[in-house]
Amino acid sequence: MKSPHFSLLPFLLVVLFSLSATTLAHSHEDFLHCLSLRSAKSDSISRVIYTQNNSSYSSILEASIQNHRFSTPATPKPSVIVTPLQISHIQATIYCSKKNGLQIRIRSGGHDFEGLSYVSEVPFVILDLLNFRAVEVDTKNKVAWVESGATIGELYYRIAEKSKTLAFPAGVCHTVGVGGHFSGGGYGILVRKYGLAADHVIDAHLIDVKGRIIDRKSMGEDLFWAIRGGGGNTFGIVLAWKVKLVSIPAVVTVFTVNRDLEQNATKIVHRWQYIGHKLPDDIFTDVTITKVNSSQEGKKTIQAAFKALFLGGVDKLIPLIQDRFPELGLVKENCIEMSWVESILYFGGVSTKSLDILLDRNALPKQIFKAKSDYLKEPIPESGFEGIWPKFFEKEAEVSLMMMEAFGGKMDAIPETELPYPHRAGNLYQASYLVGWSKEENAESQKYVSWIRRLYSYMATYVSKSPREAYYNYRDLDIGTNNNGYTSYAQASIWGRKYFKNNFNRLVHVKTMVDPENFFKNEQSIPPISPSQKKKGH
Numbered sequence: 001m002k003s004p005h006f007s008l009l010p011f012l013l014v015v016l017f018s019l020s021a022t023t024l025a026h027s028h029e030d031f032l033h034c035l036s037l038r039s040a041k042s043d044s045i046s047r048v049i050y051t052q053n054n055s056s057y058s059s060i061l062e063a064s065i066q067n068h069r070f071s072t073p074a075t076p077k078p079s080v081i082v083t084p085l086q087i088s089h090i091q092a093t094i095y096c097s098k099k100n101g102l103q104i105r106i107r108s109g110g111h112d113f114e115g116l117s118y119v120s121e122v123p124f125v126i127l128d129l130l131n132f133r134a135v136e137v138d139t140k141n142k143v144a145w146v147e148s149g150a151t152i153g154e155l156y157y158r159i160a161e162k163s164k165t166l167a168f169p170a171g172v173c174h175t176v177g178v179g180g181h182f183s184g185g186g187y188g189i190l191v192r193k194y195g196l197a198a199d200h201v202i203d204a205h206l207i208d209v210k211g212r213i214i215d216r217k218s219m220g221e222d223l224f225w226a227i228r229g230g231g232g233n234t235f236g237i238v239l240a241w242k243v244k245l246v247s248i249p250a251v252v253t254v255f256t257v258n259r260d261l262e263q264n265a266t267k268i269v270h271r272w273q274y275i276g277h278k279l280p281d282d283i284f285t286d287v288t289i290t291k292v293n294s295s296q297e298g299k300k301t302i303q304a305a306f307k308a309l310f311l312g313g314v315d316k317l318i319p320l321i322q323d324r325f326p327e328l329g330l331v332k333e334n335c336i337e338m339s340w341v342e343s344i345l346y347f348g349g350v351s352t353k354s355l356d357i358l359l360d361r362n363a364l365p366k367q368i369f370k371a372k373s374d375y376l377k378e379p380i381p382e383s384g385f386e387g388i389w390p391k392f393f394e395k396e397a398e399v400s401l402m403m404m405e406a407f408g409g410k411m412d413a414i415p416e417t418e419l420p421y422p423h424r425a426g427n428l429y430q431a432s433y434l435v436g437w438s439k440e441e442n443a444e445s446q447k448y449v450s451w452i453r454r455l456y457s458y459m460a461t462y463v464s465k466s467p468r469e470a471y472y473n474y475r476d477l478d479i480g481t482n483n484n485g486y487t488s489y490a491q492a493s494i495w496g497r498k499y500f501k502n503n504f505n506r507l508v509h510v511k512t513m514v515d516p517e518n519f520f521k522n523e524q525s526i527p528p529i530s531p532s533q534k535k536k537g538h
Helices: 002-037 058-062 085-097 151-164 180-181 223-229 265-278 316-323 340-347 355-360 382-393 437-458 489-500 503-514 529-534
Strands: 049-051 081-084 103-107 124-128 133-139 143-147 201-207 235-244 252-260 283-293 302-311 335-338 367-375 400-406 429-436
Touching: 002 081, 002 252, 002 529, 049 058, 049 085, 049 235, 058 081, 085 103, 103 340, 133 151, 151 180, 180 235, 201 223, 201 283, 223 335, 223 437, 223 503, 252 265, 252 316, 252 382, 265 283, 265 302, 265 382, 265 400, 283 335, 283 382, 302 316, 302 335, 302 382, 316 335, 316 489, 335 340, 340 355, 382 400, 382 437, 400 437, 429 437, 489 503
Parallel strands: 081 124, 103 124
Antiparallel strands: 049 081, 133 143, 143 235, 201 235, 252 302, 252 335, 283 302, 283 400, 367 429, 400 429
16 A cells, blocks of 8 residues: 555645746746836836847847857756846846845856856856947057956957057957956966966956945955956956056967877877977967878878967077977978967967957857866876877767967966966966767767766876866866855865865955855855854864
8 A cells, every 4th residue: 555645745746846936937027026126217127138038038048158068958047138238237137136046147258168157057047248348458558448248359359459569368269258268367378478367457347246346446455366267156247357468579470280190299299298388488389189080091090289379480480499399390381470369360270360250259160068177297108198099089089189288487487376276387288178079969968078087087197186186267067066055165175176276265265255145156166154164163
C-alpha cells in the first residue's frame, strides 16, 4: 500500500511550482510598476524596457550574446531587459531590482566566457549598457573618457581618428565591451610595453548600491583599486572610465611565421619559452597551436603560428630577432609595416584594412566555445609538448587551439598587489585553451567540454601551482562557483585565489564595505563577509 504522503507528492509539486510561478510573475509586474513610479514623466523609461512579450525582446537579448553556448531554448532568460538612455534609468533599475528581489546582470559587450553578464539561474533582469558608449579623446592631455557600453574597437577608432602616435593598451578583439574588459584587468599586444588596460585607468564614475554617482575622489582609493581588475557586477556599475593614453611610433611592424612538426615546430616552440619574455619590451610575441593539413596528402599535423608586434620599423626588427631567436628563421618577407591601429585588426584576424570595422559591434562571427587559462613560470620540456600534440588529433578537437602569450617587460616591474590582477613578475607567459563546435552539435557539447578538461588536466604538471592561477576575463566556472544564495568566504576563496591570489582578501574587505548585503553578484563575484564570519576571524 502506498504511503499517503507519497501519493500527495505530485500534487504538492504542482502547488509549489504554481506558487513559485505566481511569485515570479508578481515580482516581474511589481518591478515594472516600480520602474514607472521611479521615472519622471520626461524620462520615458518605457522606451528602454523589453519584456518577453515585446517583439524586440529576442533581438535585443541575442544582439550581444557572443557565445552561443548560452543561446539555447534551455538557457534561462531575463524577466526584463533595460537598455538605459540616461543615468536615472540605471538608478531606477538598481532600486527596483533590489526592492523586488530580482538579480541584476550588467552587460556591456556580452563577451563573458560563461555568459554571466546575461544568464542567471535565479529570476533576473539585464541592464544592457549599449547606449552608454560615448568616447571623448583629449590628445593634448593624452587622456580619454570612455563609457562602459563602448567597445574597445570604438575607443581605438576615436584615438586613431585624432592621433597616429597615441594608443591604449587593451585587447585585440575589437567587439569586447570596455566595462567588462577594464574591470577584469584587460591586456593585449602592448602588455609588455605598458602593462594592463586597468593600469592606465586614472578615474571612473560609478553608481553604487545606493544609487549614488561617485568618482575616484568620493569612492576612495580602496574601491577605486577594486574596480580595476576585481571583476564586474561586483562593486557597483561603472558608467565611465578616464584612461591615460600611451605613446607609440607612427609605424609598427608585425609578422607571422608558421612552423609545423615537419619544420621542427616542437623545438622552436620549446625555445620560444626561454626568449619571448626576455625580448626588449618593444616586442610582443605569441604562439598559437592548431591542427592543420599536412604536406602529406590526407594527413594532419600540428602548426605553431608565431606572431609578433614590434614598436618600430622592419629594418630594426629583423637583426634583433635573427640575433635573439635565430631558430625561427625570420626573413623580411614575413614582415609588414603598418600603423598601430591596423595591427589591432591584424592580430584580431580581421582581413579588411578599413578601420570602420572597429565601429561594427557585430563584425565578428558569433561562436560556441569553452575556454580555460593558465600561467607558466617554468618552460614546458619538449616531452611535455609531445604529450600535448596527440590531444589535438582527437575527433573532439576539430575546432581547437592553444595560445601562449609572452609576458615579462612592464609586467615584471609592477607589484602583484598594485591592482587586483596579480599575475605579474615571474610569469613567462599566459596560456589559454579553446574548443569550439557548431550550433547543430550543441546538444553534444559535453564531449567537447570533456576534451578541454582533459587537456587542462594534462597541463597541471607544467603550470602555476598553489594556487593554479587563472585569468578573470577568461572566465571558467570549472574552477569554483558561489551559491546563488549565501556564499561563504571559504567557498568563494576556492576560485577567488586562482584569479586574484592574496588580493582576494582585500577585495572581500572592499565588498563588505560597499555592498554588505551582496546585491551585485553572480556565480563568480566577490562576496562580503557576514557578521558570523567576522567573528571567526575571516
